[in-house]
Amino acid sequence: MRKLILAAALVAFAGSASAADDMMAGYFGNTVVATGGPATSSTHFRADHSFDVIGSMMGFTKSFKGTWELKGNQLCRTYVGDQPPGLPSNPFCTPWDAHKAGDTWTVTFNGSTRTLTLKPGVQ
Numbered sequence: 001m002r003k004l005i006l007a008a009a010l011v012a013f014a015g016s017a018s019a020a021d022d023m024m025a026g027y028f029g030n031t032v033v034a035t036g037g038p039a040t041s042s043t044h045f046r047a048d049h050s051f052d053v054i055g056s057m058m059g060f061t062k063s064f065k066g067t068w069e070l071k072g073n074q075l076c077r078t079y080v081g082d083q084p085p086g087l088p089s090n091p092f093c094t095p096w097d098a099h100k101a102g103d104t105w106t107v108t109f110n111g112s113t114r115t116l117t118l119k120p121g122v123q
Contacts, residue, residue: 024070076091
């Protein structure tokens with residue numbers, strides 16, 4: 001009986017990890033470019049649950065890094081070290097969907113709309 005319970009738990013765990021990997025699979029090896037407002041950013045997500053961001057605003061460029069995880073339909077990014085200015089919380093969670101290279105979509109946060117494009121390759 002214990003083996004059956006353990007097997008069921010492992011299958012459930014593998015299924016949830018696989019679902020997260022499936023939603024994020026299109027992002028790995030590609031670049032999310034966000035524009036709108038005074039800042040632009042390029043984000044790279046990796047299968048090991050790490051990410052980095054290069055942000056530019058008014059002639060200044062800064063890099064940030066951290067880890068990501070999916071919680072339902074929310075992508076939560078936990079920044080390690082410096083955090084982007086104006087970040088309301090750490091971890092920072094936003095609604096998220098699966099996308100593939102070439103897709104463009106918009107997100108609105110705190111009354112500000114940003115356009116995101118998933119560009120092929122690491123840029």
